[in-house]
Amino acid sequence: MASPQQLTLAASTPASDIAVRGIVARSQQMRDLLRDVVLYSNCDANALILGDTGTGKESIARALHQGHATRWRGPFVSVNCGAIPDGLFESEFFGYTKGAFTGAVTDHAGYLEQAHGGTLFLDELGELPLHQQVKLLRVLEQRTVTRLGSRTPVQVDFRLVAATNRDLRRMAAQGGFRTDLYYRVAVLVFRLPSLDERGPEDKRAIFETILRRLAERNGYRLGNVPEWLLDAVERCHFQGNVRELINLAERVAITCQATGGWNADLLTAMLHHPPGADTAPARSWSAREEAERDRILAHLENHGWRRQVTATALGISRKVLWEKMRKYCLFEAPSLDAGNGGRLGS
C-alpha cells in the first residue's frame, strides 16, 4: 500500500500536469480541486463528493483515504447504497451474531464495523431510501453500532466519505433526502466538473496519459501522439466523462497496434462513430456542413492532399482550408513506413 506522503501535488508526465494518485488534472478547475483534496485529506471531517457519472468521484474518495496520516493503513470500505436490498440493510450495515436469524451461521461484522480505523465510502448516497437514511443518521450521531442478535453496542471510528451524481440539496428541499443527514455528510463538499466543463487541456492530457499507460503495460513504444488526434479528441463530447474517454483511448490503442500506426481514416471514423458508445463530436454537422465536408474531402483526394493546390481549387486561403480540415477531422492517413511521427511502435 502506498504511504500517505505520496498524496502530494507532484509533477508528472507530461510535465505541466498535477497528479494525485493517478488523477490527471491540467485544467485550473481540477488543479484547484486537487489542492483541496490534499488540504483536507488528513482530517476526519465528513465529505461529500458530487459529480456526473464517470467524473472520478471514487478516485477522489480513495485519494482522501490515502492522504490521511493514519487511516490510509486502515480499510477503505466501499458501499453502493443503490444496491442494498431493503430487507438486508441492517444485516449489511450493522452485521449480526451467530443465530440472529435463520442463515446467520457465523458472527458477521457489517460495513460500519468493517470500516473501523479507515474510511467508509457511501457511493450513490442519493439512492438510499428515506427509512434507511434515518438508521444511518443515528449511527453517524452515536458512532456506535449494535449487531443484529446482540445487545452490546460497539464503538466505530471511521471517516465518512459519500458520493452521488444527484442534487442532494434539491432532493432535501423537496423531501426526497433527509436534511439532517445532508448537513451531517456535507461538511466538506467536492464538486467534480464534467469533462466539458473542464478546460479542453484535460481531455488531451487524460487521453495521452492513458495511451502511455497502455503502451507501458503492453511493452511497446508510443512515440508522439499526433496533434490532429489530440485536437479531435478535444472536440469530442463524452457523455460518460472520464470513463468514456478512457474507453476511447483503449480502442485507439488497440486499433493503432493492429494497424501499426496512426491511421487517420480509421481513427477519425472511430471518433465520429464509436462502436456502441455515446461519444459524438461536440457538434453534429448540419446538411450544409456535411456537403462542405464532402466537397473538401473530394478536392483533397483529387489533389493528393496538397493543401495549397486544394485551397486554390476551392477558392479559399490555405489557412481557412486548414481550419476546415481540423473542424471536419480530415487528415491524410500516414504511410506506414513514414518516420516515427506516424508510427506507434518502435
Ligand SMILES: Nc1ncnc2c1ncn2[C@@H]1O[C@H](COP(=O)(O)OP(=O)(O)OP(=O)(O)O)[C@@H](O)[C@H]1O
Ligand atoms: N482525472 C482523471 N485522470 C485519470 N483517470 C481518471 C480521472 N478521473 C477518473 N479517472 C478514471 O476514470 C474511471 C472512472 O472514475 P471513477 O470510478 O472514480 O468515477 P465515478 O465518478 O465514481 O463514476 P460513476 O459515476 O460511474 O460511479 C476510473 O477508471 C478512474 O481511475
Ligand SMILES: [Mg+2]
Ligand atoms: Mg463511482
